[in-house]
Amino acid sequence: MMFARLLHPARAVSRAAVRTFERAGAPSLTAVAVAAGVLALAGCASPMSRFYTLNASDAPASTRPAGSSSMLIEVPPVDVPPQVAKYQLVVQSGPTQVQVLEQERWASLPGDEIRRALSSNLTSQLGAIDVYGTPYPDGAPVYRVSVNVQRFESWPGSHALIDAVWSVRAVRTQAVLTCRSVVSEPVAGGYDALADGHRRAVQEISTEIATAVQALASAPQTRAATPAKGASMATGAGAGAIKVPCPAPMSPAAPAA
Template sequence: MTFRRLPLGIPAAFALLASALALAGCASPGSRFYTLSPTDDAARTAPAATANNPAWLIELAPVDVPPQVAKAQLVVQTDATQVKVLEQERWASMPGDEIRRALSGDLTQQLNTIDVYGSPHAEGVPVYRVSVNVQRFESWPGSHALIDAVWSVRALDSQTVLTCRNVINEPVGEGYDALVVGHRRAVADLSQAISSGVRALAAAPQVSAPATTKGGTKSVVRMKPVSSVTCPQLMPAAPAASAG
């Protein structure tokens, strides 16, 4: 009886294949990525808004968020004092960027304008600078999504500032998809409040005072609005389930 010697490379190949299969079995599941930008059918099929020669422009500055949630991973509340960082549930970009992108899209559509932050723009068009500081961004799975934000609108021509605070609490169902949708609704509510603030500043009456140059030619100087502008009121959200 004759014995055939196997090539030395075959056992090594089997060993490598077995190692690869073992590693594949131990590999962590793929990550899921979430965004706050609207991607539903209504947003995709809605006619694109054109802002040709807008009555005003906005500058939406980068949005500040609390350090504990400024992560690529979703950070969810487990109780009043503990959070969990979800490695497989991630934002498509950092939370501050997600909020800013969603707000910019909402504001430009609601105000029929252009967000010119970081871009040159023509003189002679009123510009309203919007700043948003998110002080709380809480995610309670199966309960609610909460955004507590201080925001301001500054009219650059008159330097008048409106500063407001909104605490928006959106009830959510089970699952992380529902949690992100809740945050999306909260951002939409916040954009409605900011839009109202921009409109209020734009509608505020101005005081004009004559100024005389050396040559005797009179010009007009715009002054600050004489009437106070109050913060817009949001419709109360439905009560959230207990966080528990």
């Protein structure tokens, strides 16, 4: 019997003690046990996720009055590498190793985050309107910005890198400019700094794209134009074709991992 009591200590509490405990206004032993179980489950719950966004531009707002924009742009969906096309942050832990962080997440998929940040930056810098997916007047000059991100690397405490090939095309003509931007932003420790590094990288790429849009918009446009082979852009065939070079990069290429 003594051995049984050691296995079940609750049986050592007399019924009279339980009644006294309840008459004193204290919760029942059952309620205490339930509360203890709830607290134990809460202690085992997963930590809350944190969400990050790239669309927090600090670019200066356009001074052009609302409704007076003469430039239209289109920013279609952005392609990103499959290994980072997920809500979780994917960080580099070595040259050939990555970690997928379940609690550190993007507010939307990286391709959507980059597209929205590009659209916000470009409309602000150019005083333009992004008409992607929206009807616009026939004959209006429209510049389509296509971006293909080939590398989107996150190195905590080191740098955030974006390597993107992009093009600007004057819709309804063959005038097109195709360039590449490799931007590496140094970052401090922590995932907030890492997300901010990517935001600054997108902003630098946006500035390069805005420069290209302005250059293309100022060049003569020809609807039947055919770009010369190997040229960055040509608005007419044969002699006298006007070429627009890619803008100079704003930052040096990223260091080797």
